[in-house]
Amino acid sequence: MAFEKFLERHVxxxxxxxxxxxxxxWHATLSxxxxxxxxxxxxxxxxxxxxxxxxxFEYVRSVRxxxxxxxxxxxxxxxxxxxxxxxxxxxxxxxxxxxxxGSTVENKFSTFRAVVDGQRLFFNDVxxxxxxxxxxxxxxxxxxxxxxVGRIVLSDxxxxxxxxxxxxxxxxFENYYTMSLTLGEIEEGELERVFRELEEMTRxxxxxxxxxxxxxxxxxxxxxxxxxxxxxxxDPFLQEAQRFDDIDVDGFFRDRSVVEIAxxxxxxxxxxxxxxxxxxxxxxxxxKYPHAYCTDIDRQGDIRILANCKNNNHWMxxxxxxxxxxxxxxxxxxxxxxxxxxxxxxxxxxASAMYFGRLAQDPFWMSAALGLGERQVRRLTPKIKKxxxxxxxxxxxxxxxxxxxxxxxxxxPEQDLNGLWWDIVERYQFAQRPSGxxxxxxxxxxxxxxxxxxxxxxxxGEMIASQIHSHVASCVLGCAPxxxxxxxxxxxxxxxxxxxxxxxxxxxxxxxxxxxxGEPLTAGHFVRQFVxxxx
Numbered sequence: 001m002a003f004e005k006f007l008e009r010h011v012x013x014x015x016x017x018x019x020x021x022x023x024x025x026w027h028a029t030l031s032x033x034x035x036x037x038x039x040x041x042x043x044x045x046x047x048x049x050x051x052x053x054x055x056x057f058e059y060v061r062s063v064r065x066x067x068x069x070x071x072x073x074x075x076x077x078x079x080x081x082x083x084x085x086x087x088x089x090x091x092x093x094x095x096x097x098x099x100x101x102g103s104t105v106e107n108k109f110s111t112f113r114a115v116v117d118g119q120r121l122f123f124n125d126v127x128x129x130x131x132x133x134x135x136x137x138x139x140x141x142x143x144x145x146x147x148x149v150g151r152i153v154l155s156d157x158x159x160x161x162x163x164x165x166x167x168x169x170x171x172x173f174e175n176y177y178t179m180s181l182t183l184g185e186i187e188e189g190e191l192e193r194v195f196r197e198l199e200e201m202t203r204x205x206x207x208x209x210x211x212x213x214x215x216x217x218x219x220x221x222x223x224x225x226x227x228x229x230x231x232x233x234x235d236p237f238l239q240e241a242q243r244f245d246d247i248d249v250d251g252f253f254r255d256r257s258v259v260e261i262a263x264x265x266x267x268x269x270x271x272x273x274x275x276x277x278x279x280x281x282x283x284x285x286x287x288k289y290p291h292a293y294c295t296d297i298d299r300q301g302d303i304r305i306l307a308n309c310k311n312n313n314h315w316m317x318x319x320x321x322x323x324x325x326x327x328x329x330x331x332x333x334x335x336x337x338x339x340x341x342x343x344x345x346x347x348x349x350x351a352s353a354m355y356f357g358r359l360a361q362d363p364f365w366m367s368a369a370l371g372l373g374e375r376q377v378r379r380l381t382p383k384i385k386k387x388x389x390x391x392x393x394x395x396x397x398x399x400x401x402x403x404x405x406x407x408x409x410x411x412x413p414e415q416d417l418n419g420l421w422w423d424i425v426e427r428y429q430f431a432q433r434p435s436g437x438x439x440x441x442x443x444x445x446x447x448x449x450x451x452x453x454x455x456x457x458x459x460x461g462e463m464i465a466s467q468i469h470s471h472v473a474s475c476v477l478g479c480a481p482x483x484x485x486x487x488x489x490x491x492x493x494x495x496x497x498x499x500x501x502x503x504x505x506x507x508x509x510x511x512x513x514x515x516x517x518g519e520p521l522t523a524g525h526f527v528r529q530f531v532x533x534x535x
Contacts, residue, residue, distance in 0.1 A: 003063050007077060010050075011338045017047040017527070019298045026295060028103075029090035029306055032287025033109040041103035045096055052092050057085035076506060077339045087183045090163050090170035098163045099125040106450050110289045112152060114145035123290035124310055129289065137220055137493070143231035146332035150440035157443050161413045164450050164452065168410075170474060175226055177410035180453035191456055195403050197458070198396060200427070202405045202525050206393045210430055213242045213390075229434055237445065238431050239398035240314075241391035247383045250312040252370055259349045261369050262319040265359075269486065270325045282319075291446065292318050293351075294325035299341045313360055321357030328352045331501040345509030346454070352463025352500065355468055359486060368487035392462065392530035400428040407441060410453075417442055441497040464513055466526040468500070471517040479528065 024040035051057075064078040073330055114119040114140070117127075120126040121405055129142045164176035165170060173179035181188050216224050234242050236305065253261070266273040279302065281288075292307040305322045309315045328349050343349040363381040364373060373379070377506050405424050409417065422433035422441035447454050473481040476495045486492050499516050507515065514520045 001076075002278045003069065003074060003078070004057065005049075006056075006063075007074075007337070008337070010056075010081070013340055014047065015051055015298075017050065021047050022295055022297045026304060026306070027229060028107070029110060029289035030281055030285075032102075032289070034107055037107040037452075038100075039104045041100050045101075048088055048099065049092070049143070051088040052095065053085075054089065054318075054479075057082075057089055060085055069466065070125070073337065073340060073418075073506060076508075079508075080505065082340055083183045083185070087179070088169065090167040094167050094170070098160060098167065101156055101160050101163070102450070105160060106154050108153050108156070108434060109149060109446055109449055111287055112149040114142065114148065116142050116145045122284055122308070123392065124284065124308060126236065127234075127314065128446060130231070130236065134220070136223075136232070138453075140229070141230040143236055146236050147439060147441050148446045150443035151448065154443050157449060159348045160449075161409065165410060165413065172492065174409040177453050179405050185510075186456075187360050195400065195456070195459070198463075198523050199400055202393055202531055205531050206397050207430065209390055209393055216242070226432075228432060230431060231356045233431070237398060237515070238425075238429050239395060241274070241387055241394050247380070247387065248388065249384075250314075251502070252366065252372075253313055253316050256311060256370070258309055258316040258319050260317065262323055265365075265369055265487060266323055266327065268488040268490075270490045271331070271493045271497060273323050273330075275301070276303050276323065276326045276330065276464045279303070280307070282309045284308045292322055293451045294322045294329070296329040296342075297330075298332065298495070299332075301330065301339060313327070317357045317360035320360055321353040321422070323348050324353035324356035328501050331497045332504040333502045335505070340505045342507045344507060344512045345501075346372045346457040348462035348500075348509050348512065349465060350457050351464035351468060354458075354461050357467040358388065358465065361391065362486075364485045365487050368485070389530050392526075395427050396459065396526075396530075399455055399459040399488055401425055402445070403459070404428065406448065406453055406455065409448075413486070462520070463521060463523050464517075464527045466529045467513070467517045467519070467521065469529065470525045485523045 001105070007499055012452075021040065021043040024036070024043045028040045060078060060081045064075075064082045069078060070077050082531070113122065115121070115124055121129075121142070123146075126142055127145045130139060133139050161176075168174070168176040168179040173182065177472060178188055181191065189397065198451045199217060213233075214228055217223070217228055218225055221232060223232075230236070234240065237280035259277065263273060263277055282305065288308065289306060294303065294305045294306065296303050303326045305319075306327060307318060307322060308317070309319065332343070335340065359369075361384055363377050367374075367377045382442070401424050404427075405421060408415070408420060408424075418438050418440055422437075426433060427433050442448065468480050469484065472486075472495060473479050473484050474491060477484060477489065478490050479485075503512060506512075510521060
C-alpha cells in the first residue's frame with residue numbers, strides 16, 4: 001500500500017532527527033551554554049522542517065480523508081501525522097524564528113539566578129527561604145528577586161507570543177491557544193466546561209482552606225489578613241501547599257536519599273528504574289535547568305531525568321513524579337510502529353506521574369517506604385491527609401489561573417498583561433497583589449516560555465490519576481479508595497504496565513482512558529478524593 005511505503009520513508013527520516021534533537025536539548029539544559037541551546041535550536045528546526053512539506057501534508061490529508069484505510073493502526077497514524085503536519089503549514093521563516101527565539105528565551109531563563117543580599121541563589125534556595133525565613137523583609141526581597149527574570153525575558157517572550165499567534169492565523173486558527181488545543185485533540189469548549197465545573201466545585205472548599213492558611217500566616221508573622229502578600233506563602237506562585245510547623249514532612253527524608261527511596265519503591269511494584277536513574281542527572285550545578293523533566297530520547301529505551309534533588313518532601317514527590325513519566329515511556333510496547341510508540345496525550349503521561357507523585361504524602365506509602373511504626377502512622381495520618389487535600393485544592397486553583405491567563409494572553413497579547421495576571425490570581429487563588437506593582441510576574445513561569453498552552457494537561461492528569469486511583473481500588477486491589485496500599489503491590493505495577501502503558505498511542509487519549517478505567521473521564525473522582533471526602 002502506498003501509505004505504508006510513505007510511513008516507512010517518513011519514519012526513516014524523522015527517527016534519527018528526533019533523537020538528535022532530544023539529545024541536544026538534554027545537553028543544553030545541563031550546561032546552560034548559549035552555543036548548546038543554539039545547536040538544539042538548529043536540530044529542532046531540522047526536525048520541524050520535515051513537517052513543513054506542503055506536498056506531503058496534502059498527501060497525508062488526502063489519505064486520511066479518503067475513507068479507504070481500513071486498518072485501525074494505519075488510520076491512527078494518518079490522524080497523528082495530519083495534526084503534526086498541520087501545525088507546520090505556515091511561513092517557514094516564522095517557524096524558524098519561533099524555534100530560534102524560544103531557545104534563546106529558555107537559555108536566559110535556565111541560567112537566571114536570583115540575587116539576594118549579594119548572594120546568587122539556586123531555585124531550591126528560594127524555596128528554602130520562603131519555607132523557613134521568619135524575616136518578612138528578606139522574604140519579600142527573595143520573592144521579588146526571583147521575579148526579576150520576567151523583565152530579562154519579556155521583550156523576546158512578547159515577540160515569541162506574537163509569532164505563535166501569526167503562525168496560528170496562517171494555518172487558519174483564531175490564535176495559538178485554539179490551535180494548540182486542536183492539534184492536541186482537545187475541544188476547547190469541552191475543556192472550558194470541565195474547568196468551569198471544577199472551579200465551581202472547589203471554590204468554597206478552597207476559600208475555607210485558605211482562611212486556615214491565612215490564620216497560620218498571621219500568627220507566624222504578626223500581621224493582619226489584609227497585610228498578607230505573595231511572599232508570605234511558601235511557594236512563589238501559591239501553586240504548592242502551604243507548609244505548617246506542626247508537621248515536618250521534610251524531616252522524614254532529610255537523612256535519606258530520595259533517589260534510593262524512589263528506586264526501591266518502583267522495584268517493589270515491578271517497574272524497575274535502575275536504567276533510567278543511571279542515565280539521569282539528578283543534582284544541582286551552575287547553569288543547569290533549575291527544575292526537573294523526564295525525556296525519552298529515542299522511543300527505544302533511552303529514558304532520562306534531569307533534576308536538582310535535595311532530600312526533602314518536594315524532591316521526593318518530584319522523583320516519584322518524573323519516574324512516573326519514565327516508566328510510562330519504558331513500558332510502551334516496543335513492537336508498535338514508531339509513530340504509535342508514545343503515550344496518547346500529554347495528560348495521560350501526566351496522570352501516571354501524578355498518581356505516583358502523590359504517594360510522597362500518602363501515610364500508607366510513607367509507612368512502608370520509611371519504615372514508620374504503626375503508632376507514628378496513626379498520629380501522622382490525619383495531618384498528612386489534610387496536607388495532601390490542601391495540596392490538591394491549591395494546585396487546582398493555580399491551574400485555573402494558568403488556564404484563564406494563557407487563553408486571554410493569546411486572544412489579546414497587547415492588553416495590560418501585568419494587570420490581567422493579578423486580576424486572575426485574585427479571582428481564582430484569592431491572593432492579594434502587591435500595592436502598586438506593575439511587573440511582568442506572569443513571564444516568570446517557565447511553562448509560558450517553554451511549554452505554552454500546557455497547564456490544562458496537569459489538571460486533566462490529576463483528574464485521570466484520581467479516576468485510576470478509584471479503578472485500582474475497586475478492580476485491582478478490591479478495597480475502598482481510602483484504603484489503597486500501593487507500596488510493594490506488583491498487581492498495581494502490572495495494571496499500569498499492561499493496561500495503561502503498553503497500548504501506547506493506538507487510541508486517542510480519551511478512548512484510551514475510558515478503556516483503562518472502564519468509564520469516560522470525569523472530574524467526579526478527583527472531587528470525591530480531595531474535595532468532598534474530607535468535608
